[in-house]
Amino acid sequence: MNSKSNGPELRAAARSFSPYVPGLSIDEIKERYSLNQVIKLASNENPLGVSPKVLEVLKTSGCLSFRYPQSGVPRLTRAIATHHHLPASMVAVGNGSDEIIDLLVRVLADPGRHNIVAFKPCFSIYRLQAKLAGVEFRQAPLKPDFSFPWEELLSLVDANTRIVFVTSPDNPSGYCPPAEELERAARALPSSCLLVIDEAYMDFCDDEAAHSLLPRLREFPNLAILRTFSKSFGLAGLRVGYGLLPEYLADVLTRVHLPFSVNILAEQAALTALEDMDFYEKTLATVREGRKMLSSKMRELGFEVLPSQANFIMVRPPNGLAANDLFEKLLQKGFIVRPLKSYGLDAYLRVSIGTPEENLLYAQACEEIIG
Numbered sequence: 028m029n030s031k032s033n034g035p036e037l038r039a040a041a042r043s044f045s046p047y048v049p050g051l052s053i054d055e056i057k058e059r060y061s062l063n064q065v066i067k068l069a070s071n072e073n074p075l076g077v078s079p080k081v082l083e084v085l086k087t088s089g090c091l092s093f094r095y096p097q098s099g100v101p102r103l104t105r106a107i108a109t110h111h112h113l114p115a116s117m118v119a120v121g122n123g124s125d126e127i128i129d130l131l132v133r134v135l136a137d138p139g140r141h142n143i144v145a146f147k148p149c150f151s152i153y154r155l156q157a158k159l160a161g162v163e164f165r166q167a168p169l170k171p172d173f174s175f176p177w178e179e180l181l182s183l184v185d186a187n188t189r190i191v192f193v194t195s196p197d198n199p200s201g202y203c204p205p206a207e208e209l210e211r212a213a214r215a216l217p218s219s220c221l222l223v224i225d226e227a228y229m230d231f232c233d234d235e236a237a238h239s240l241l242p243r244l245r246e247f248p249n250l251a252i253l254r255t256f257s258k259s260f261g262l263a264g265l266r267v268g269y270g271l272l273p274e275y276l277a278d279v280l281t282r283v284h285l286p287f288s289v290n291i292l293a294e295q296a297a298l299t300a301l302e303d304m305d306f307y308e309k310t311l312a313t314v315r316e317g318r319k320m321l322s323s324k325m326r327e328l329g330f331e332v333l334p335s336q337a338n339f340i341m342v343r344p345p346n347g348l349a350a351n352d353l354f355e356k357l358l359q360k361g362f363i364v365r366p367l368k369s370y371g372l373d374a375y376l377r378v379s380i381g382t383p384e385e386n387l388l389y390a391q392a393c394e395e396i397i398g
């Protein structure tokens with residue numbers, strides 16, 4: 028790290044900042060192992076790619092690139108509100124839900140005074156953005172079966188806790204707590220603390236109604252829900268996510284964010300994605316079927332497979348095979364999955380659900396390696 032220079036000194040939080048660790052890219056692996064074909068099951072992207080209708084719109088919208096988008100993307104905000112049967116005043120759209128996470132930290136928590144609480148391990152952006160903001164980050168270890176120890180979490184909450192982040196379904200385990208658990212947590216938290224439920228993967232759940240508080244959002248004054256276009260809508264590269272929030276928070280987020288953080292093509296694409304429910308439903312069906320198929324296939328091969336409600340499964344290889352060895356061997360065969368070292372789960376891998384064909388090829392590759 029070259030942090031030493033003659034310029035102004037960096038803040039301590041910036042000096043010691045270690046960035047988000049993304050999945051490897053297809054081109055990287057093609058080059059490293061001289062492969063023609065690489066299958067990426069590492070970043071929970073949409074197995075069906077981009078909706079054909081979105082692709083059409085992107086082709087014809089390039090000519091708008093010289094224009095600034097409308098600040099606050101009001102058309103998309105209204106479309107999202109309609110999609111969830113909520114008023115537009117409860118929606119804040121961002122450059123991925125990552126931006127909403129970052130903004131919530133910065134509008135709610137004072138550095139050196141307030142704290143933020145989450146489970147451990149958790150989606151690393153919560154910790155990273157808290158750290159960059161200079162805000163204390165507290166974590167309660169998940170139970171051995173990766174379910175949520177609410178008592179431990181609540182014991183970390185005090186009068187200075189401004190946010191509790193919970194991911195449901197959870198990343199990387201795929202665990203999805205029942206809605207009643209979340210309701211109890213929301214009611215147990217002091218009103219000075221916002222419960223943020225990150226539902227990036229909720230639409231892949233077999234029974235959304237039993238697991239999401241979204242339909243009842245307005246009953247809870249201290250509840251926010253995050254959703255994204257990156258997974259089920261297939262727009263990870265365009266960066267659109269949103270928060271469904273109490274009005275005063277949606278209002279402040281749309282006032283403090285950089286004016287054009289959602290670009291004009293991303294807005295067009297997201298608007299069209301919301302209209303292409305055929306593609307969306309096909310995605311959900313593909314993921315749900317693939318998840319069932321791949322989970323049972325992996326179990327047949329002797330893997331431990333955590334029950335998942337997301338578009339990925341977390342697995343532990345059989346016969347004492349180290350997860351990292353399997354990861355390397357899969358790379359050589361042209362399959363990229365996600366090692367979980369950065370989550371502190373060295374024994375496990377996370378595998379995104381692909382197309383039926385990709386899932387089959389992946390299972391075959393595992394079978395060959397395990398022998």
Ligand SMILES: *Cc1c(COP(=O)(O)O)cnc(C)c1O
Pocket residue numbers: 071122123124125126150194198225227254255256257263266267268
């Ligand atoms: C993928 C993911 C997101 C989505 O992030 P975007 O910035 O919207 O792409 C949010 N939370 C979790 C837990 C995720 O895994």
